[in-house]
Structures are given as C-alpha cells and as structure tokens.
Amino acid sequence: xxxxxxxxxxxxxxxxxxxxxxxxxxxxxxxxxxxxxxxxxxxxxxxxxxxxxxxxxxxxxxxxxxxxxxxxxxxxxxxxxxxxxxxxxxxxxxxxxxxxxxxxxxxxxxxxx
Amino acid sequence: xxxxxxxxxxxxxxxxxxxxxxxxxxxxxxxxxxxxxxxxxxxxxxxxxxxxxxxxxxxxxxxxxxxxxxxxxxxxxxxxxxxxxxxxxxxxxxxxxxxxxxxxxxxxxxx
Numbered sequence: 001x002x003x004x005x006x007x008x009x010x011x012x013x014x015x016x017x018x019x020x021x022x023x024x025x026x027x028x029x030x031x032x033x034x035x036x037x038x039x040x041x042x043x044x045x046x047x048x049x050x051x052x053x054x055x056x057x058x059x060x061x062x063x064x065x066x067x068x069x070x071x072x073x074x075x076x077x078x079x080x081x082x083x084x085x086x087x088x089x090x091x092x093x094x095x096x097x098x099x100x101x102x103x104x105x106x107x108x109x110x111x112x113x
Numbered sequence: 114x115x116x117x118x119x120x121x122x123x124x125x126x127x128x129x130x131x132x133x134x135x136x137x138x139x140x141x142x143x144x145x146x147x148x149x150x151x152x153x154x155x156x157x158x159x160x161x162x163x164x165x166x167x168x169x170x171x172x173x174x175x176x177x178x179x180x181x182x183x184x185x186x187x188x189x190x191x192x193x194x195x196x197x198x199x200x201x202x203x204x205x206x207x208x209x210x211x212x213x214x215x216x217x218x219x220x221x222x223x224x
Binding site for chain 2 (some may be wrong): 031033035041042043044045048050055056058089091093095098099100101102103104105106107109
C-alpha cells in the first residue's frame with residue numbers, strides 16, 4: 001500500500017539554526033501539505049502546495065518557513081531560523097484531490113533547544 | 114466558537130461496549146468530513162470519510178447532519194485496539210484545501 005514517508009524521524013537543533021524536513025508524498029498525488037502538532041495540542045495546518053506553488057498558508061507559516069519540491073518525488077519544509085516554539089511534530093500529507101482524504105506521513109519530531 | 118469542537122473525553126469503556134463520539138463544526142460551507150484516529154505520538158490515520166447522510170464500515174458508523182452541523186462516530190463491539198484519540202476533521206471547500214482538526218476525543222477500551 002502506498003504511503004507518505006518522512007525523514008528524519010527526529011531532529012534536534014539549536015535555536016537560530018536552519019532545518020529542512022523532508023517528505024516523499026504518495027506517487028500519484030498532486031496536492032501536498034504540511035501540518036504541525038505541538039505536544040498536547042491539536043493538529044494545525046501550515047501550508048498547501050499544488051502545481052509547484054503554494055496554494056494556501058496559515059498565519060503560522062510566516063517568512064521563516066518555506067516549502068519546495070526540488071525534484072519529482074521530494075517535498076521539503078525549511079525553517080530558516082528556528083525558535084523554541086517551533087518544537088513540534090511536523091506531518092506531511094498528500095492527496096489526489098483537494099477536497100478528499102489526505103494521507104499523513106509518520107512525522108518528524110523537531111526539538112529546538 | 115471553535116471551528117471543530119469535540120468532547121475531549123476520556124471515554125473509558127469495557128471491551129465489547131458501544132461508544133459514540135460527537136463533533137460540531139462552525140462553517141456551514143464545509144464540504145468534506147472525516148474521522149481520523151491518532152495513536153500516541155503517531156500520525157493521524159484515516160478511519161473513514163463521511164459523505165452525504167453517512168456511512169458504515171464494519172464496526173464503525175459515521176453520521177452527518179448538515180442542518181445541525183453535527184457529525185458522529187459510533188463504534189460497536191469495542192476492541193482493546195480501538196484505544197486511541199479520534200479526530201473529527203473538516204475540509205471547507207471555499208478554495209481552501211486545509212483540513213481543520215478538532216482537538217480529539219480519547220478512547221480507552223479496558224479488558
């Protein structure tokens with residue numbers, strides 16, 4: 001069964017450092033997303049991406065964040081200068097249709113110290 | 114009013130019990146509705162989609178009431194493996210593709 005994969009599973013970084021979180025969406029999906037979940041809180045939308053551009057972003061997704069699809073399979077989230085409050089689980093998701101089910105990867109746990 | 118509201122629980126039920134979760138959503142333009150389950154520190158996994166008047170999948174039944182902006186999930190014959198957090202999720206098709214998550218209802222099925 002096709003699945004979304006993410007690397008790394010856990011990333012520890014120091015405040016102010018740049019991190020890149022990587023995702024490989026399901027191969028025939030065209031819509032890609034990043035969500036985050038701070039420990040003990042609900043899952044929150046960050047950004048959606050379609051046709052090589054951002055479709056929508058939330059207020060969380062400020063200038064410190066960027067997304068890219070560098071090749072035909074990877075989808076990345078970059079945080080330019082991490083803050084303590086960026087510590088969270090980051091989930092990538094993909095879907096074949098913008099209003100249908102989204103399938104989530106296993107997540108990257110980001111810890112900013 | 115929260116966009117998607119759920120009772121946080123926890124619901125503690127014995128094996129074999131029937132349990133029901135409720136969810137309300139605030140945006141009447143919402144188009145797609147889902148139940149996901151999330152195990153501790155894992156990703157949300159799609160349990161079932163809820164379309165039109167609802168649907169059933171084995172022991173799970175989801176209902177949608179658009180007039181009341183209310184979604185429910187019924188689990189029959191609970192198993193230990195059903196213990197998880199159940200997330201009510203809504204997609205509002207007004208050009209948005211983002212899923213809006215409820216905070217989840219925790220279920221603990223006990224032997």
